[in-house]
Amino acid sequence: xxxxxxxxxxxxxxxxxxxxxxxxxxxxxxxxxxxxxxxxxxxxxxxxxxxxxxxxxxxxxxxxxxxxxxxxxxxxxxxxxxxxxxxxxxxxxxxxxxxxxxxxxxxxxxxxxxxxxxxxxxxxxxxxxxxxxxxxxxxxxxxxxxxxxxxxxxxxxxxxxxxxxxxxxxxxxxxxxxxxxxxxxxxxxxxxxxxxxxxxxxxxxxxxxxxxxxxxxxxxxxxxxxxxxxxxxxxxxxxxxxxxxxxx
Numbered sequence: 313x314x315x316x317x318x319x320x321x322x323x324x325x326x327x328x329x330x331x332x333x334x335x336x337x338x339x340x341x342x343x344x345x346x347x348x349x350x351x352x353x354x355x356x357x358x359x360x361x362x363x364x365x366x367x368x369x370x371x372x373x374x375x376x377x378x379x380x381x382x383x384x385x386x387x388x389x390x391x392x393x394x395x396x397x398x399x400x401x402x403x404x405x406x407x408x409x410x411x412x413x414x415x416x417x418x419x420x421x422x423x424x425x426x427x428x429x430x431x432x433x434x435x436x437x438x439x440x441x442x443x444x445x446x447x448x449x450x451x452x453x454x455x456x457x458x459x460x461x462x463x464x465x466x467x468x469x470x471x472x473x474x475x476x477x478x479x480x481x482x483x484x485x486x487x488x489x490x491x492x493x494x495x496x497x498x499x500x501x502x503x504x505x506x507x508x509x510x511x512x513x514x515x516x517x518x519x520x521x522x523x524x525x526x527x528x529x530x531x532x533x534x535x536x537x538x539x540x541x542x543x544x545x546x547x548x549x550x551x552x553x554x555x556x557x558x559x560x
Contacts (some may be wrong), residue, residue: 313330313520314415315319322334334414335350346360346455348405353385353425354376354379355376356376357373357374357442358374358376358428358440358441358442358444359372359445359533360362360439360444360530360532360533361372361447361512361530362437363437363438363528364436365403365434365435369507369509369512370386371388373385373440373535374440375389376439378396379396380394380396380397381409381411383428383511393411393412395410395411395415395541396409404423405420405422406464408432411432415434417430417431418430418555419431419462420462420557422537422559425442427441427442427537427539428495429540429555429556429557431541437539444532444534447509447510447511448533450531450535451494452508454511455483455487455488455502455538456484458480458481458482459481459482459488459490459538460479460484460559461556461557462477462478462557463477463478463479463492463554464554464557465553465554477493477556479492479556480492481498481558483500483502486502486503486513487500487501487502488500490500496520497520498517498519498520498523499517499518500515500516500517501516502514502529511531511535512528512529512530512531513528514527514529520537521534524544525543525546526542526545527541528540537557537558538557539558540558541554541556542554
């Protein structure tokens, strides 16, 4: 099992683009109940970036009304994607989405419901921020700082198919170190490709359990949140990939 930073990153070339929203919520609505973020706090337009299964980056925007995805815009074009949000009963911040057509997706949000990491079964992956403006342009050093949040493992993207653990770390000079609640420590070297337009860092990791693999990290528009996926070199999606959401 991979953990910490490694649990967050991997790119696989999978099925064609099927943009899905994986959003931001907790609470009731869209199927399911419980504590955490209220469904009403998710209403609004969320903006950020999305990486398709082939590694292409695009501006991304999704609108939520009463626990439903009513509009998705990729690279300025309305996709027609809609969906229903379903709460993970075991978590206040991890949720499932069932899109029109049956595509399943999952998302992780921060406790204040300001940011979200999302991934669908076709491996579209992105980070969105509620009420965000246009992309600001990013510096390679924007990744530096302390990080706290969650790592999520899943064998599928269906409702209640997620296991989460807390995680913390820090980044300096493109080297990030992190520890997850299971005690595994990881080191990530972001010496791969950096995309200053979309705020994407790529690299590789090693960890204290003997694991290694690829890492991809995306940053929110205000540069205060990062989402990432980590996948070892030998496993398959989604079992071999873990996903993370961290606040800086």
